Amino acid sequence: MTRAAAKRRGSAARLGLMAVPVAFFAVFFAYPVAAIVARGLKPDGIWQFGRIGDVLAQSDVRQVLWFTTWQALASTALTLLIALPGAYVFARFDFPGKQVLRAVVTVPFVLPTVVVGTAFMALAGRGGLLDELWGVRLDTTVWAILLAHVFFNYAVVVRTVGGLWSQLDPRQEEAARMLGASRFAAWRSVTLPALAPAVAAAALMVFLFTFTSFGVVQILGGPAFSTLEVEIYRQTSEIFDLSTAAVLTMIQFVAVGSVLALHAWTVRRRETALRLVDATVTARRPRGAGQWALLGGVVATVAVLIMLPLAVLVERSFGDAGLGYYRALTEDDGGVFLVAPIEAVGNSLQYAVAATAIAVVIGGLAAVALTRRDAGRLVRGFDALLMLPLGVSAVTVGFGFLIALDEPPLDLRASWILVPLAQALVGVPFVVRTMLPVLRAVDVRLREAAAVLGASPWRAWREVDLPLVRRALLIAAGFAFAVSLGEFGATVFIARPENPTLPVAVARLLGRPGELNYGQAMALSTILMIVCAVALLVLERLRTDRTGEF
Amino acid sequence: MLLSLEAATVRFGGRAVLDAVGLGVAEQETVCVLGPSGSGKSTLLRAVAGLQPLDSGRIRLDGRDQSGVPAHKRGVGLMFQDHQLFPQRDVGGNVAFGLRMHGASRGEQAQRVRELLDLVGLPGAAGRAVAALSGGEQQRVALARALAPSPRLLMLDEPLGQLDRSLRERLVVELRELFGRLGTTVLAVTHDQGEAFALADRVVVMRDGRIAQSGTPLEVWQRPADAFVARFLGFENVVGATVADGIAVTPWGKVPVPDGAPQGTRTLLVRPAGVRLVPADEGLRCTVAARTFRGTHVAVRLQPDDAPRLEAACALRAAPGVGDEVGVEFDAAEIAVLG
Numbered sequence: 001m002t003r004a005a006a007k008r009r010g011s012a013a014r015l016g017l018m019a020v021p022v023a024f025f026a027v028f029f030a031y032p033v034a035a036i037v038a039r040g041l042k043p044d045g046i047w048q049f050g051r052i053g054d055v056l057a058q059s060d061v062r063q064v065l066w067f068t069t070w071q072a073l074a075s076t077a078l079t080l081l082i083a084l085p086g087a088y089v090f091a092r093f094d095f096p097g098k099q100v101l102r103a104v105v106t107v108p109f110v111l112p113t114v115v116v117g118t119a120f121m122a123l124a125g126r127g128g129l130l131d132e133l134w135g136v137r138l139d140t141t142v143w144a145i146l147l148a149h150v151f152f153n154y155a156v157v158v159r160t161v162g163g164l165w166s167q168l169d170p171r172q173e174e175a176a177r178m179l180g181a182s183r184f185a186a187w188r189s190v191t192l193p194a195l196a197p198a199v200a201a202a203a204l205m206v207f208l209f210t211f212t213s214f215g216v217v218q219i220l221g222g223p224a225f226s227t228l229e230v231e232i233y234r235q236t237s238e239i240f241d242l243s244t245a246a247v248l249t250m251i252q253f254v255a256v257g258s259v260l261a262l263h264a265w266t267v268r269r270r271e272t273a274l275r276l277v278d279a280t281v282t283a284r285r286p287r288g289a290g291q292w293a294l295l296g297g298v299v300a301t302v303a304v305l306i307m308l309p310l311a312v313l314v315e316r317s318f319g320d321a322g323l324g325y326y327r328a329l330t331e332d333d334g335g336v337f338l339v340a341p342i343e344a345v346g347n348s349l350q351y352a353v354a355a356t357a358i359a360v361v362i363g364g365l366a367a368v369a370l371t372r373r374d375a376g377r378l379v380r381g382f383d384a385l386l387m388l389p390l391g392v393s394a395v396t397v398g399f400g401f402l403i404a405l406d407e408p409p410l411d412l413r414a415s416w417i418l419v420p421l422a423q424a425l426v427g428v429p430f431v432v433r434t435m436l437p438v439l440r441a442v443d444v445r446l447r448e449a450a451a452v453l454g455a456s457p458w459r460a461w462r463e464v465d466l467p468l469v470r471r472a473l474l475i476a477a478g479f480a481f482a483v484s485l486g487e488f489g490a491t492v493f494i495a496r497p498e499n500p501t502l503p504v505a506v507a508r509l510l511g512r513p514g515e516l517n518y519g520q521a522m523a524l525s526t527i528l529m530i531v532c533a534v535a536l537l538v539l540e541r542l543r544t545d546r547t548g549e550f
Numbered sequence: 551m552l553l554s555l556e557a558a559t560v561r562f563g564g565r566a567v568l569d570a571v572g573l574g575v576a577e578q579e580t581v582c583v584l585g586p587s588g589s590g591k592s593t594l595l596r597a598v599a600g601l602q603p604l605d606s607g608r609i610r611l612d613g614r615d616q617s618g619v620p621a622h623k624r625g626v627g628l629m630f631q632d633h634q635l636f637p638q639r640d641v642g643g644n645v646a647f648g649l650r651m652h653g654a655s656r657g658e659q660a661q662r663v664r665e666l667l668d669l670v671g672l673p674g675a676a677g678r679a680v681a682a683l684s685g686g687e688q689q690r691v692a693l694a695r696a697l698a699p700s701p702r703l704l705m706l707d708e709p710l711g712q713l714d715r716s717l718r719e720r721l722v723v724e725l726r727e728l729f730g731r732l733g734t735t736v737l738a739v740t741h742d743q744g745e746a747f748a749l750a751d752r753v754v755v756m757r758d759g760r761i762a763q764s765g766t767p768l769e770v771w772q773r774p775a776d777a778f779v780a781r782f783l784g785f786e787n788v789v790g791a792t793v794a795d796g797i798a799v800t801p802w803g804k805v806p807v808p809d810g811a812p813q814g815t816r817t818l819l820v821r822p823a824g825v826r827l828v829p830a831d832e833g834l835r836c837t838v839a840a841r842t843f844r845g846t847h848v849a850v851r852l853q854p855d856d857a858p859r860l861e862a863a864c865a866l867r868a869a870p871g872v873g874d875e876v877g878v879e880f881d882a883a884e885i886a887v888l889g
Contacts, residue, residue: 463647
């Protein structure tokens with residue numbers, strides 16, 4: 001076999017693997033987004049680029065843009081400030097209850113944004129805990145949004161930065177100390193540079209999530225605060241100004257695209273060779289008052305910032321009515337819903353299972369294609385494409401589905417599959433990011449060893465790769481499941497009124513006045529939180545190695 | 551010839567890692583490719599295994615051209631440098647892997663795994679986890695795994711590279727004995743001359759993707775093809791010389807050469823044993839620059855007044871101290887005129 005022929009065959013195999021994910025993204029991502037653009041800028045069959053200028057000239061649009069940007073920057077800075085000490089503590093200290101605390105910290109990340117919003121509402125909103133105790137209300141200020149964002153993204157920083165930190169060889173710092181560096185100089189000259197790309201990557205991810213924040217702002221923002229995402233939703237579903245919505249979508253698209261490009265760049269920097277060691281050997285008991293105080297501070301932060309809102313949420317779901325709000329969920333009130341709200345649980349689970357299956361197949365194929373060696377520029381571009389839905393607003397996806405997939409040849413408007421498809425689109429990046437590091441870590445020579453022993457390429461994959469990545473596959477599925485379960489932005493557009501999902505039902509209940517609706521929203525959020533937490537606990541059991549990027 | 555390479559060439563980014571290599575391995579022969587790291591020896595094995603496509607040239611097994619035959623259909627075995635045992639399988643699962651790929655029944659597999667583990671000296675280890683094995687045990691399991699499907703050609707990449715010295719010396723004897731008993735055809739690569747000489751029927755020295763010399767261990771040891779091979783084998787006393795009438799003119803003065811040595815401008819090798827120490831007022835005058843204890847003898851570095859250093863091997867008792875002045879005479883029997 002000549003080199004050229006071998007290369008051709010490799011490319012053909014990769015193209016084959018990529019074909020399904022590419023087709024999926026073309027039909028369910030590129031096409032709807034293109035449809036939005038066309039709807040906004042070509043309303044009568046003629047391109048009207050002037051619309052962009054018109055929309056940007058509106059002062060309220062500029063205000064939304066400004067708020068979106070600065071709250072994202074502020075949220076990111078605040079998250080880093082609060083979470084970096086946590087990353088250090090989790091990486092370098094060994095203390096009783098560490099596993100439990102790690103799980104607790106991760107709960108918010110898989111929680112639906114709607115639940116996060118609701119929990120902070122219960123804590124700091126009208127009639128919330130702080131209001132009752134001291135008459136403090138944060139939901140009229142931007143602090144509620146910022147704190148909810150910190151709550152939500154604490155785990156992102158702890159996982160990405162702490163994960164790398166725990167695997168940095170402490171002997172590198174010791175080597176610097178032996179060469180005469182002080183403790184701080186050693187940290188600054190050895191650890192910090194190694195850590196910087198991870199910090200940058202975490203910061204960018206937090207920025208992305210908060211820039212496109214929807215559920216949290218929708219619930220906590222009130223009329224005063226609105227991000228692009230919320231504004232797109234408002235323009236679409238309340239004002240019915242599709243062309244403004246389309247322009248806003250494109251603005252967000254460009255912004256997110258730039259941030260993602262930056263992200264891809266830091267990820268590549270992060271992949272520069274670092275000496276990594278097993279995380280379990282780097283952690284040790286805290287020593288001295290300073291280190292115990294740091295640990296105590298982190299535990300207190302987690303308690304106040306993460307556990308308290310969730311506890312208040314659960315407490316409010318009982319209220320004075322005992323199980324009354326839960327019982328009310330089973331009754332068909334004929335008003336907000338065409339069905340009893342509790343049926344949302346079944347809907348959500350069914351949709352999430354279907355979405356998980358789709359995301360695992362699509363993301364799995366994509367990850368395998370991306371793993372193959374001598375990846376060219378085409379493949380790297382594909383990698384970036386896969387990340388887009390993570391940052392591109394879910395509202396965009398939902399809106400796009402609504403206007404693109406409602407006519408032949410793809411009339412899916414009436415089909416139940418529409419919701420799982422949109423949720424899978426958001427889940428795929430998680431699957432790819434979880435699978436990729438593990439697949440890449442499989443030594444090619446193991447595959448070669450199998451080949452020399454007579455295994456065909458497919459057989460070698462099945463015999464060598466699959467057993468090694470089975471756990472990662474399960475974790476990826478778990479993440480996709482949790483993400484699908486909590487997905488709100490896209491689902492709120494396309495879920496049919498008689499088949500709401502849990503987050504959609506919560507949002508609808510919150511949108512209605514009255515004690516009962518409020519209590520039911522809390523109860524339903526609690527149920528959603530428990531389902532997600534259980535999924536997460538199962539994940540934590542499976543996840544003994546912490547090599548994934550989330 | 552069971553295996554033959556004809557002008558096999560592999561380029562990495564313009565640089566020829568294998569440069570028109572021609573090589574044959576006969577049935578039941580053990581050939582050892584010897585070379586420094588980066589000389590292309592691992593690439594040679596990977597090319598034969600089908601893991602590295604050739605840019606040009608041809609590889610034949612049993613006379614059949616292997617271009618287009620994928621690795622899993624070549625029927626050759628390869629033992630990797632760092633073993634590459636499958637971490638998720640136990641010892642038995644690793645050894646049985648090739649048998650399973652070839653469709654052997656469970657009974658056959660179990661039988662053969664037992665045989666092979668006995669053969670490599672790990673009886674009853676089938677149920678052990680590979681992570682719990684020592685380096686030497688991993689080595690044996692890797693060997694058993696490579697032997698299990700009875701490959702027509704067994705290739706070993708630095709087979710004993712990571713083991714400690716005493717284990718290495720014992721295993722090399724065991725391997726040679728084992729391959730002789732089984733009649734296995736073996737192509738091994740190593741950077742360790744001791745290993746190559748102990749293991750091989752024939753040694754092939756590689757340099758920069760080309761074959762520098764090929765011959766029996768004795769031939770290569772006695773008459774290295776050129777200065778590179780001589781230095782690679784660890785000889786230090788290699789200089790340019792003009793040879794005429796049984797005398798070579800060198801920087802060390804006139805040195806006797808064996809009868810029938812080639813004449814003209816040549817490279818001269820003086821083995822350490824051929825450097826005889828005599829009282830300081832006789833022969834070439836040198837100062838002792840360093841002495842290294844080598845167990846059976848002492849290696850002495852000598853600095854002549856204005857010539858390259860010489861290495862001499864002396865008996866323990868007779869070795870001079872650092873700084874001593876000695877004279878040097880040369881012994882024609884330990885001198886070779888190269889190329």
